Amino acid sequence: MTEHDPFERDLRHVLDELAAVPAPDALRARVAAIPHLEPSGARAGGISRFLTARGRAFRALSTLAAAAVILVAAALVVTTLPGGGATPGGDGGATLPTRPAATGSPASSAPAATAGTVVIVPTPLPSAAASSSPALPGTPSGFEAASVTFVSSEDGWALGSVSCGSSAPCAAIVKTTDGGRTWTQATAPQTALHRAPVQPGSGAGVSGIRFANASDGWAFGPDLWSTHDGGATWTQVTIPGMGAGTMVVALETSDGMVHAVAWNGSGSYRIASSPVGTDAWQLSSVQIPVGAGPVPQIQLVLSGSAGWAVEVDRVVVGGARLSGGTWRSWTPPCSNAMGPALLDAATPSDLVAECDGGIWGTPSDPLQNGQHLYVSTDGGLAFSRSTASVPFSNVDAIAEPTAGSIVLGGTRGQATSVGVIATSTDAGRTWASYDLPAGSVVQYIGFTTPAQGVVIVETGTATHLYMTYDGGTSWTETAVAGS
Amino acid sequence: MEGRPAVEASDRHEAADDARARAFAGLMDRRTLDSAYRYATLILGDPDEAEDATHDAALSAWRHFAELRDQERFDAWFGRILANACRDRLRANRRVRALTEMPAAREHEDDLGNPPDRHVGPDPTDRIAGRDAIAAGLRRLSVEHREVLVLRFWADLTVIEIAARTGVGPGTVKSRLHYALRNLRASIDADEYGRYAR
Numbered sequence: 001m002t003e004h005d006p007f008e009r010d011l012r013h014v015l016d017e018l019a020a021v022p023a024p025d026a027l028r029a030r031v032a033a034i035p036h037l038e039p040s041g042a043r044a045g046g047i048s049r050f051l052t053a054r055g056r057a058f059r060a061l062s063t064l065a066a067a068a069v070i071l072v073a074a075a076l077v078v079t080t081l082p083g084g085g086a087t088p089g090g091d092g093g094a095t096l097p098t099r100p101a102a103t104g105s106p107a108s109s110a111p112a113a114t115a116g117t118v119v120i121v122p123t124p125l126p127s128a129a130a131s132s133s134p135a136l137p138g139t140p141s142g143f144e145a146a147s148v149t150f151v152s153s154e155d156g157w158a159l160g161s162v163s164c165g166s167s168a169p170c171a172a173i174v175k176t177t178d179g180g181r182t183w184t185q186a187t188a189p190q191t192a193l194h195r196a197p198v199q200p201g202s203g204a205g206v207s208g209i210r211f212a213n214a215s216d217g218w219a220f221g222p223d224l225w226s227t228h229d230g231g232a233t234w235t236q237v238t239i240p241g242m243g244a245g246t247m248v249v250a251l252e253t254s255d256g257m258v259h260a261v262a263w264n265g266s267g268s269y270r271i272a273s274s275p276v277g278t279d280a281w282q283l284s285s286v287q288i289p290v291g292a293g294p295v296p297q298i299q300l301v302l303s304g305s306a307g308w309a310v311e312v313d314r315v316v317v318g319g320a321r322l323s324g325g326t327w328r329s330w331t332p333p334c335s336n337a338m339g340p341a342l343l344d345a346a347t348p349s350d351l352v353a354e355c356d357g358g359i360w361g362t363p364s365d366p367l368q369n370g371q372h373l374y375v376s377t378d379g380g381l382a383f384s385r386s387t388a389s390v391p392f393s394n395v396d397a398i399a400e401p402t403a404g405s406i407v408l409g410g411t412r413g414q415a416t417s418v419g420v421i422a423t424s425t426d427a428g429r430t431w432a433s434y435d436l437p438a439g440s441v442v443q444y445i446g447f448t449t450p451a452q453g454v455v456i457v458e459t460g461t462a463t464h465l466y467m468t469y470d471g472g473t474s475w476t477e478t479a480v481a482g483s
Numbered sequence: 484m485e486g487r488p489a490v491e492a493s494d495r496h497e498a499a500d501d502a503r504a505r506a507f508a509g510l511m512d513r514r515t516l517d518s519a520y521r522y523a524t525l526i527l528g529d530p531d532e533a534e535d536a537t538h539d540a541a542l543s544a545w546r547h548f549a550e551l552r553d554q555e556r557f558d559a560w561f562g563r564i565l566a567n568a569c570r571d572r573l574r575a576n577r578r579v580r581a582l583t584e585m586p587a588a589r590e591h592e593d594d595l596g597n598p599p600d601r602h603v604g605p606d607p608t609d610r611i612a613g614r615d616a617i618a619a620g621l622r623r624l625s626v627e628h629r630e631v632l633v634l635r636f637w638a639d640l641t642v643i644e645i646a647a648r649t650g651v652g653p654g655t656v657k658s659r660l661h662y663a664l665r666n667l668r669a670s671i672d673a674d675e676y677g678r679y680a681r
Contacts, residue, residue: 013614014621015632024520024534031511031516032508197642197657314664439651460651
């Protein structure tokens, strides 16, 4: 949160003004009476229901009078209150009886798909109240996937978290050799899994994983670890010229090179590159501005020897483009649309962007208002606005498996958000979509081949991987480990 | 002597109950109740509903107080209980009073008798109109979006803390924050408040 942002400053003032009234004395009296009504903490639900329903009447009474009436009522009530209470287990403290969260309840049955459209057959997802199910053979118990990478249609790795007795979850890695159908535990760098946004002061650890081939891989965000023996051993590395406290905020590999976006907490983003077989990182001269909003984010996309970096901080702030082995400043699509943008590339020439214009101001081009798709066929030098429509309102991830084929992940609806994956094979003219379980949020979409891709979905506090082997026509959940 | 063990056991239980009640009262102090009531007011938009939700949360906290292993984490623990109590009340009542229908934010002294802060800017009329628009926009948000905005911009929690408080993952929190701000921003006239743009 930046103190200089006028909108957020006004938002804070409004919230302070709306919450200006302190707790009334009647509420203090009611709360003070609680231990006296239930000295041992035993449930007497009729009492509390009586208190809640008649709370307004008691506000006019003195503390003593209220307590006297309550005691009389307690002697007459025999019913019990239905289960209540929270599950503050995420705070590392109490273990209250759990109940399903407001969102994230598992679907009771597989939702129906419209004819000829995406068919997703998710396995029943665990509710927040479910106890841990047995771990699959070879996978660490309680593994939650945070990032996934494939180097072929068979070989892939997933980075996730496991409990390890410390306050922060430990990083863990699982590997597949059958295209994600089964997974086994692999060696992970000895560090924490970083779940917060990578920002100054957000702590150490890693949040992403990428492999270039069966031998060379990296775990990153904010720290950087590399392996050159297929994950048997990991070494923490630094990027020369960036200084202490440098965070790696994005990393991708393609065409024998690995590229990372690094930031030392001040100044601009920088891009460093290295051949995949070594850790010979070199900084490029290009600098990408960070932006003035609260949560700057860099998206790094590679295809063959080409690459693009887009910085979004509420609006498109800046970018860089890789061509001929050199990163140079580049103006991403939707730079004047006053909203965010997402980008992917099917080939070094074919790119697609989804933009949501007009959120933070008036676009210079009125046609950029609202959600639109933009396509480029010249490697990002020029984009044209597609006449295709975006099938839902909140897009969180985009992928382009082949030129003209688009996969979107996000949520639709505002009062009740529903996670959705939508696929088009005709550049967005028609879409096949499927709703994910309630409360789901799509975190990532990636394709290894035109046919095989993976989606990371967060539902409540659990994450799930969905695989497609037919270009997004159908998806199946892959059980990485017991939850 | 016969009967002494029962008497001693009773004394021990009473002493334990007293200790527990004192510890609970110490944690459920004025600051905690004020903060809880203010949060409930922001979420529910109605002072009576906020009072009942805060009481429900306090009652639930008392009943499960023995399960709080680390009293240093009381704020986060109770905050989660309170968030659930507010959502339960919304589900039960299926209504949310307009935040703008609440009594106008009163200028009041704080507990130490200090006068209220006065936000003086170069253009007070525009500022007031802008804040009214924000208040109206908050009313139109879903409870999930209002929740993350309140926890982020009023309670100053981090994404991880918000995730623990609301029972969802950090990615969901980030997504909700993004769309909550977007939806709130979209409800405000972009031309009139172009100063909010980059």
